[in-house]
Amino acid sequence: MTAPTLAKLADGRDLLFFALAGHRPAPVADRRPLPKRDPDQSQLRFDRSTGQWVIVAALRQDRTYKPPPDQCPLCPGPTGLTTEIPAPDYDVVVFENRFPSLSGIGGLPPLGDGFTSAPGRGRCEVICFSSDHTGSFAELAPAHARLVVDAWRHRTAELMAAPGVEQVFCFENRGEEIGVTLAHPHGQIYGYPYLTPRTAAMLQQAREHRMRNGDNLFADLLAREVADGGRIVARTELFTAFVPFAARWPVEVHIYPNRFVHNLVELDEDELDGFARIYLDVLGRFDRMYAPAIGPLPYMSALHQFADIDAQADGYFHVELMSIRRSATKLKYLAASESAMDAFISDVTPESVAQRLRDLGGQLG
Amino acid sequence: MTAPTLAKLADGRDLLFFALAGHRPAPVADRRPLPKRDPDQSQLRFDRSTGQWVIVAALRQDRTYKPPPDQCPLCPGPTGLTTEIPAPDYDVVVFENRFPSLSGIGGLPPLGDGFTSAPGRGRCEVICFSSDHTGSFAELAPAHARLVVDAWRHRTAELMAAPGVEQVFCFENRGEEIGVTLAHPHGQIYGYPYLTPRTAAMLQQAREHRMRNGDNLFADLLAREVADGGRIVARTELFTAFVPFAARWPVEVHIYPNRFVHNLVELDEDELDGFARIYLDVLGRFDRMYAPAIGPLPYMSALHQFADIDAQADGYFHVELMSIRRSATKLKYLAASESAMDAFISDVTPESVAQRLRDLGGQLG
Numbered sequence: 095m096t097a098p099t100l101a102k103l104a105d106g107r108d109l110l111f112f113a114l115a116g117h118r119p120a121p122v123a124d125r126r127p128l129p130k131r132d133p134d135q136s137q138l139r140f141d142r143s144t145g146q147w148v149i150v151a152a153l154r155q156d157r158t159y160k161p162p163p164d165q166c167p168l169c170p171g172p173t174g175l176t177t178e179i180p181a182p183d184y185d186v187v188v189f190e191n192r193f194p195s196l197s198g199i200g201g202l203p204p205l206g207d208g209f210t211s212a213p214g215r216g217r218c219e220v221i222c223f224s225s226d227h228t229g230s231f232a233e234l235a236p237a238h239a240r241l242v243v244d245a246w247r248h249r250t251a252e253l254m255a256a257p258g259v260e261q262v263f264c265f266e267n268r269g270e271e272i273g274v275t276l277a278h279p280h281g282q283i284y285g286y287p288y289l290t291p292r293t294a295a296m297l298q299q300a301r302e303h304r305m306r307n308g309d310n311l312f313a314d315l316l317a318r319e320v321a322d323g324g325r326i327v328a329r330t331e332l333f334t335a336f337v338p339f340a341a342r343w344p345v346e347v348h349i350y351p352n353r354f355v356h357n358l359v360e361l362d363e364d365e366l367d368g369f370a371r372i373y374l375d376v377l378g379r380f381d382r383m384y385a386p387a388i389g390p391l392p393y394m395s396a397l398h399q400f401a402d403i404d405a406q407a408d409g410y411f412h413v414e415l416m417s418i419r420r421s422a423t424k425l426k427y428l429a430a431s432e433s434a435m436d437a438f439i440s441d442v443t444p445e446s447v448a449q450r451l452r453d454l455g456g457q458l459g
Numbered sequence: 460m461t462a463p464t465l466a467k468l469a470d471g472r473d474l475l476f477f478a479l480a481g482h483r484p485a486p487v488a489d490r491r492p493l494p495k496r497d498p499d500q501s502q503l504r505f506d507r508s509t510g511q512w513v514i515v516a517a518l519r520q521d522r523t524y525k526p527p528p529d530q531c532p533l534c535p536g537p538t539g540l541t542t543e544i545p546a547p548d549y550d551v552v553v554f555e556n557r558f559p560s561l562s563g564i565g566g567l568p569p570l571g572d573g574f575t576s577a578p579g580r581g582r583c584e585v586i587c588f589s590s591d592h593t594g595s596f597a598e599l600a601p602a603h604a605r606l607v608v609d610a611w612r613h614r615t616a617e618l619m620a621a622p623g624v625e626q627v628f629c630f631e632n633r634g635e636e637i638g639v640t641l642a643h644p645h646g647q648i649y650g651y652p653y654l655t656p657r658t659a660a661m662l663q664q665a666r667e668h669r670m671r672n673g674d675n676l677f678a679d680l681l682a683r684e685v686a687d688g689g690r691i692v693a694r695t696e697l698f699t700a701f702v703p704f705a706a707r708w709p710v711e712v713h714i715y716p717n718r719f720v721h722n723l724v725e726l727d728e729d730e731l732d733g734f735a736r737i738y739l740d741v742l743g744r745f746d747r748m749y750a751p752a753i754g755p756l757p758y759m760s761a762l763h764q765f766a767d768i769d770a771q772a773d774g775y776f777h778v779e780l781m782s783i784r785r786s787a788t789k790l791k792y793l794a795a796s797e798s799a800m801d802a803f804i805s806d807v808t809p810e811s812v813a814q815r816l817r818d819l820g821g822q823l824g
Contacts, residue, residue: 141705142680144657145664148705149804152811159789195796195804207672208683209704265795273792282795290800292509295656299510307572315507318573339574340506340513396799414799424524427638428793430630430647431560434761434779435655436801439514439560443502446517 095244098188103178104128107190112245114185114237122172124180133198136214138287140205146291147202149214151195158193159275168222168278179222185238186245187222188283194218195284201258202287215258217285221245227278230390231266232377240370246397247358247366249283254357254401259285261293262357262399269392271425272418281395293398293409300408312410316350325448328375328456332368335376337448342438344420345383345391345447347376349413357399357411371458376415379454384422393417460609463553468543469493472555477610479550479602487537489545498563501579503652505570511656512567514560514579522558524640533587533643544587550603551610552587553648559583560649566623567652580623582650586610592643595755596631597742604735611762612723612731614648619722619766624650626658627722627764634757636790637783646760658763658774665773677775681715690813693740693821697733700741702813707803709785710748710756710812712741714778722764722776736823741780744819749787758782 098110101121105128111119136151158167170184171177179187190197196216203212223231223242234242246264253262266281267274289297303311316334319325325337327347335349349372355361361369380391394416400409420426420441431437463475466486470493476484501516523532535549536542544552555562561581568577588596588607599607611629618627631646632639654662668676684690684701692712693700700714714737720726726734745756759781765774785791785806796802 139705141703141707142668142676143664143703144660146660146705146801146803148707149802150808151804151806152808207679209687211704263796263800265799267794272794273790274794284796286800286802290796290802291660292799292801295509295511295801299508303507311507314572322574338506338508339576340504340511342506342513394795394798396795416798425638428798429632429637429639430759430761431628431649431655433759433781433793434630434657435628435651436511436657436660437514437651437655438511439516441516443515443517 095241095248098245098248101180103180103189105131105192107131107192109179109187109189110245110248111181111184112186112188112241112248114241117185119181119184121181122174125174131197134213135197136195138202138212138214140210147288149195151193151214153193161276163227163277166227166276166278168220168276168280169227170225178220184222184225186224186241188219188245188249191218191220191282196286199257200287216287217253217256217259217283219249219283221249221264221281221283223279223281229279230268230377230381231279232374232381232390234374236367236370236374239374240367243358243366243370243373246283247361250357250399251359253283253285254359256285258287260288261286261290261401263290264397264399266393266395268394269390271392272394293400296398297400297406297409300410304408310354310408310410312350312408312412313354316352324445327379327448327451328372328458330368330372330458332365333372335372337444337451339444341444341447342440343416343418344426344440344442345380345393345417346444347415347451349373349376349415351411355411356402356406356409358397360402360411373413375456375458378457379451380415380417382454383450384419388422391417391419460606460613463610463613466545468545468554470496470557472496472557474544474552474554475610475613476546476549477551477553477606477613479606482550484546484549486546487539490539496562499578500562501560503567503577503579505575512653516558516560516579518558522640526641528592528642531592531641531643533585533641533645534592535590543585549587549590551589551606553584553610553614556583556585556647561651564622565652581652582618582621582624582648584614584648586614586629586646586648588644588646594644595633595742595746596644597739597746597755599739601732601735601739604739605732608723608731608735608738611648612726615722615764616724618648618650619724621650623652625653626651626655626766628655629762629764631758631760633759634755636757637759658765661763662765662771662774665775669773675719675773675775677715677773677777678719681717689810692744692813692816693737693823695733695737695823697730698737700737702809702816704809706809706812707805708781708783709791709805709807710745710758710782711809712780712816714738714741714780716776720776721767721771721774723762725767725776738778740821740823743822744816745780745782747819748815749784753787756782756784
């Protein structure tokens with residue numbers, strides 16, 4: 095991959111252009127009269143009852159909400175006056191979120207016994223997958239999807255090295271049903287100043303497994319899913335996609351590299367291509383699951399990446415994809431059992447979902 | 460409280476009538492041709508990647524979904540042919556859920572290194588707060604609300620003593636916005652065969668606090684909220700309602716008894732009355748928050764109760780109420796940060812929500 099082209103937005107935010115072979119980004123000046131950024135625009139608060147950090151980002155209450163297509167802030171803005179991307183066109187861009195939950199440099203405060211809060215340091219970036227306002231990730235050409243993977247990898251490497259960042263999280267929320275406020279195909283990248291609760295729980299389980307069994311928990315899970323076979327959705331020489339044995343969501347697929355790595359940075363060239371391919375394959379199945387009557391499946395995609403440091407050494411890179419659609423007409427809501435107690439109840443068996451996804455056919459051929 | 464009147468539904472499920480002073484339940488025979496219950500209708504699966512149990516209850520996919528008002532299964536059915544409650548009327552009833560996530564008696568299987576699953580043993584009950592199809596909890600008369608509290612207390616004592624039940628969870632989901640499929644005012648009571656992940660996390664924090672400081676974490680949190688004052692919503696001699704310092708939800712209120720108890724069973728008569736009063740006060744504020752333009756606030760109410768056993772000794776009974784409504788026109792969705800990483804981002808400051816709720820006025824006089 096060639097290095098991205100760096101530009102600056104009018105209020106000083108970073109903007110990076112990632113280009114397909116033969117393309118050359120041509121940013122223009124961002125001439126919008128943007129207000130100065132508030133360096134203390136969000137807060138971290140520690141919840142002593144659960145031991146978890148909560149981000150309070152009141153500025154997000156006023157973030158851009160379902161604009162009409164001709165005012166989309168993620169489309170190219172050739173005049174430098176209309177959108178977040180001052181350029182006649184682009185392939186993939188990444189820029190700092192104008193309404194960030196986390197921003198600036200700094201770590202966590204020490205925990206006292208009283209109320210502990212701190213400025214919400216960290217990083218929130220937006221990644222636009224394509225300049226095509228009406229597309230979806232699943233419709234990207236393989237080389238374009240690979241460019242997105244390269245951009246994720248670039249941001250992962252850079253943010254993992256940033257001071258105060260403990261965890262880099264690349265993700266996509268897709269669909270109004272899960273609250274997406276901008277239709278243009280895009281994802282987000284968070285640099286949290288703490289290990290998120292779910293990641294901490296996973297690393298704890300993996301550590302205990304290694305102490306007990308001497309091997310890697312996630313490698314063991316993957317091997318058992320492959321041996322069982324009943325929940326496999328797609329499998330190549332390099333990657334495996336399956337519905338996990340204890341899936342929490344009505345549609346849930348995990349994608350693992352067949353080789354243990356901590357994050358995208360550790361994948362080699364073939365694996366990066368292979369990852370783009372199987373990811374497109376799974377998203378294609380999602381898009382076809384309820385089409386054309388209901389439209390594409392709303393989903394969340396979560397890249398679980400780990401730093402190559404002792405505390406995260408047992409972390410195995412994988413993607414967890416999940417949807418709240420439980421039938422053509424019904425959504426799964428996270429009500430009190432899930433929301434208040436973290437106790438998940440699924441209405442479908444993982445085996446039936448895997449069968450359904452297999453039957454939809456893939457592109458790996 | 461007088462003992463409830465016990466009846467049986469056509470398929471053998473328990474049905475209990477709780478009556479106001481001077482009322483006498485008059486159940487009739489349930490004459491519906493209900494299918495025999497499947498004793499193995501759900502499954503527990505252990506997620507080794509997080510150390511958490513997941514309930515797979517495929518039968519719930521076909522549960523009653525937004526029936527028209529004249530087919531409401533929670534209204535009284537004087538003929539014994541039309542609803543779940545074969546009686547001309549009732550005050551408060553509790554019955555076993557026809558589409559339970561958990562049923563039958565039994566505990567958890569031992570954890571192996573492979574895929575661990577087991578029948579979904581435990582208990583799922585429905586509690587109807589009133590026979591009035593169009594009411595809400597906040598509109599109940601104080602004596603009626605106290606009867607609901609008595610019913611919760613009765614079920615808590617009975618289910619906590621049931622073999623295999625580790626945690627009793629009384630809760631209410633209210634509003635279509637959070638997926639409620641039956642409009643009739645009702646709640647649910649779960650008897651889980653395991654400690655839920657959030658409860659386990661709370662007990663862990665409380666244990667660590669006690670080892671470090673010698674006192675109770677939750678009592679300390681309550682004392683600090685009272686001393687700070689900025690987030691108090693309502694307070695009586697016996698109870699305190701406040702927005703917690705690190706609230707996760709756009710509207711979140713916790714109600715604590717001022718005296719440390721583990722659960723409803725340990726409250727005395729005055730406290731039971733006081734609990735019903737402050738609970739009505741807070742729900743009344745919720746109902747008025749966006750009325751009349753938007754209608755009553757969708758909410759989840761979660762009673763955090765603990766058993767008086769060593770493993771749960773640090774648990775302090777309290778209620779956590781939360782709503783996903785973040786403005787008159789917008790909902791908070793649990794997207795990837797919350798759903799995949801358990802990392803919550805709130806769009807409003809707890810202090811502003813507390814102020815708003817205080818301004819709405821209360822009923823405590």
